[in-house]
Amino acid sequence: MLLRNIGFVSLLSLLSFQALADDKGLYLGAGVSNIETDKTHLNDEDNSYKVFAGYRLNSYLAFEGAFVDLGQFKDKNLDFDGKSVQASAHLGIPLGERVRIFGSVGAHAWDADGNAADDDTGVNLTYGAGVEVDVFRNIGVRAEYEVLEVGNINLNQTTASAFILF
Template identity: 60%
Template sequence: MKFGKQLAAAFFALSTLNAVADDRGFYVGGGVTKVETDEHSLGDDDNAYKAYIGYRLNPYLAFEGAWVDLGSFEGERGDFDGHSVQAAAHFGVPVGDRLRLFASAGVHAWDADADVAGDSNDLDLTYGLGVELDVFRNVGVRLEQEVLKVGDIELDQTSASAYLLF
């Protein structure tokens, strides 16, 4: 049988989806972030906040929207104070029953009260990596690292948050 191995692999992959089928639904979360930049014209870092809502289709794929306070920076060429609204897809890999590694990719619409970043608002890409741990059945914690392009600068955002899965 020429396609026997491929058919067996597909059957095995589909059969594992039922075992984790309850790991889906709406979720909300929020936490603190640390925003850093390599730009020499701005200060080194600032603390900020993130709130998000999403829908987990299964342990492998989720779609998420977020509002992020990008923080405030004071620099020699001007100041920066920004916010971002994000839409991203999360591609996850479960590790055991409670841990999930994920990569995210999406876009964010940002608004900055400064000319240090070039434009005062725009739409740019965002991407990142993270890990989630389900502490209880519907409550979990997340740690993630994201890169956000904001005009002429790149912001590195590290977030620690908690979420509630419905």
């Protein structure tokens, strides 16, 4: 009986190491975003989407690329419609086995139509923070807040996403 219990505990400990080992690899995800602008004369918000792919090196570091619809904003004399391609690094801290908080910093190449941004295209800074929850072994959800600089406009993006880790 004692030998059986030791074998069972040993098997459980191996399974927990397997779960930690699975925390790296390729992941794909998508989500819906709410984007607000910091311009007082273009005070508006829009719903949009984000599609992302990344590679998690471990529980602490991941690299990610994303495509983001920056939304459409319209006022009396100003309008904006933009898209963005991002590359960022995510630095995270696990809180238990299923929850991870992270900060992100990177760059994004954007393309905007309309007259609200100074330029039509550019490359600017993006930064943010978020939390991920692993719902199942390789499926999780994420909530994040990002600031994307687009010319002379800062766009504040809040996103709810789901992702799958391969």
